Amino acid sequence: MKLLRPVLLNVFTWSLVFLIAFPLVWMIVTSLKPQSELFRIPPTWIPESVTFEHYWRLLSETPFLRYFRNSVVLATTTTLFVVALGTLGAYSLVRFTYRGRETLALLVLFTYLLPSVVLIIPLYLMMVTLGLSNTLFSLILAHTTFALPYALWLLRSFMEGIPEDLENAALVDGATRIGAFRDVIFPQLLPGIISTALFTFILSWNEYLYALVLVNSDAVAPLTTGVMSMLISAFNIEWSLLMAASVMMSLPLIVVFAFLQSYLTSGFGAGGVKG
C-alpha cells in the first residue's frame, strides 16, 4: 500500500495532464496526417503515415509567411515601445513622490481591467479620421491600450521588489538619479523587464479583436485574423492545413516555453495575484 499510493497518484495526475494536453497533441497529429487519412471514420488516433505536405503548402501556396512577418513586426514594435515607456513610468511611480501619483497608479489598474470593446469604437473612428486604418501602425497604437497598463502594472511590482537601500547607497556615493537607475536599478530590474517583454509580446501576438476591426486589408493582416480568414474563405475547410498553421503560429510560444519559462512564472507572481 505504501508503494502503491505514489504510483496511483502519478497515473492519475498524468492521465489528467494528458487529457489537458490532448487538444495540442491532436493539433500536431492532424497537421501530419495525409489528406486521405484525415477523413477516416473513426479517426486514426496514431497516424498511419506522416507527411509534411501541409506545412510545405502553407509556406508556399498561402500568404501565411506574410501574416507571420506582420505579426513579428507588430508584436516586436509594440513590445519595445511599451516596455521602454513602462520601465520609465514604473520607476517614476515607485521611486518618486509628486502630486497625483497615487491617482495615476489607480488609473493604470483601472485601465488594466477595462474591456477592449469600450475603446474599440472611438479608436476605430480615430484611426479612420487620421487616415491610419489598415496600417500596422494603427494596430501598434491599439495594442498599447492593453499592453501599456499591463506592462506598467507588472514592472511596478518588479520595481517594488528592488530594495530602496541599493539606490540610496548609489546616491550617497554621488550618483545622479538617472545614473543610479542605469547602474543599480536597471540590472536588478532586468529579469522583470524580460518577463514583462515576453508577456507583452505574447499578448500582442495573440490579439484578435483590434486586428479584426482596424485592418481589413490582407496585406497588413497579422496571423490571428489572417489564419481565421483562411478558415472562412475555404469552401472545403482544410483542417490539416489549418492545424499546420496553428502549430506554426505557436512556434514563438514553444520557443519561450522551452528556454525562458521561468520568466513567465515569475511574471505571474508579480501580476497582482500575490496571495
Add this chain to the structure above:
Amino acid sequence: MTAIATDPPRSAVSSPLERAYARLGVLLIAPTILVFTLVIVYPLLAAIYLSVFSIYTPTLQGGFVGADNYVELLTGKAFWNSLRVTLIWTVGTLTLQIVAGVGLALLLHQNIWFRSLARSLVLFPYFLSTVVAVLVWKWLFNDLYGALNHGLMQLGIIDMPLDWLGSMPNAMIGVILVGAWKYFPFVVIAVLARLQTIPENLYEAARIDGAGPIARFWDITLPQLRSVLTVIILLRAIWDFKEFDLLYLLTGGGPVTSTQTLSLLVYQEAFGLNQMGQAAAYSVGMMLVMLVFMVLYIRQTKEKA
C-alpha cells in the same frame, strides 16, 4: 547632496533637491501619460460622448439623440439577454476554472514524475493564441470527423455524434468547456505559488493531531489559499466577463443570440448592425456593470498593500 546640507531644515518636501526629483519623476512618467491620454482616456470619454448620438457606421453620419440609446438599453431585450448570457458564461467557466485549477495545483504540488514537464504541459493552453485554441477545438468538436464525438462514442458515453456548437445548450457547454481549458492554468500557477509558501510545520502539527488528508485540506490548505483565491476569482471574473475572442470565434454568439455576451453585443451592434451610437451606449452599460467587480478588486489589492 550639498543641497540638503546647506538648505535650512524647513520642510523636507520643498527642498530644491526634492523638488528636482519630483520634476524628474513627472518627466519620466510624462510619455506614459501622453500615450494613456491619447489611446485610453480620450477614447473612453469619446465612447461616453458617442453614446448619446445615432451614428451609421459606414458613413459615420448621424445626429444627437439624447438618452434614446439608453432608453433602448433599458427597455429593449438585447442588453438584458446579453447580460444574462454573460453571467451564465462567467459563472460557468469561472467555477470550472477554479475547481480544475485548485485540483491540479494540489496534484502538481505533489512529488510526481517529471513534475516540471507536467507543469509546462498544463500551463501551455493559457499562453496559446485564442485563434489557435478555437481552431483546434472546432476541429475536435467537428460533428462528422471530430475526435471528441468519436472518443466519447468509443468510450460508450454517447451513441450518436453531438452537434456541439450549433444547438443549445451544447453551444453554451462547449464555450464554457473551452474557456475553462484555456484559462484554468492561470489558477494553477497562482495557487501553486501560494502552496509553496504554506509552512510545512502546520501540516506536521495537524498530522500529530491525527487529521487525515481531507481534514488537512479543509483546515489548513483552504484557509491559507483564501486570500489568493479571492484575488484570482475577482480577476478572472473581470476577464471572463469581458471575453470577446473566444466566444466570437467559437460560436459568433449563436445559435441566434444564445451565446452572445455583452462584448459580442457591442461588436455586433457597431460593426454588424452599423449602429455605433447604440453600441457605445451598450459598452457604457457593460462598463458600469463591470465597475462593481473592478472596485472590489482594487479594494482587495489596496488592502494588501
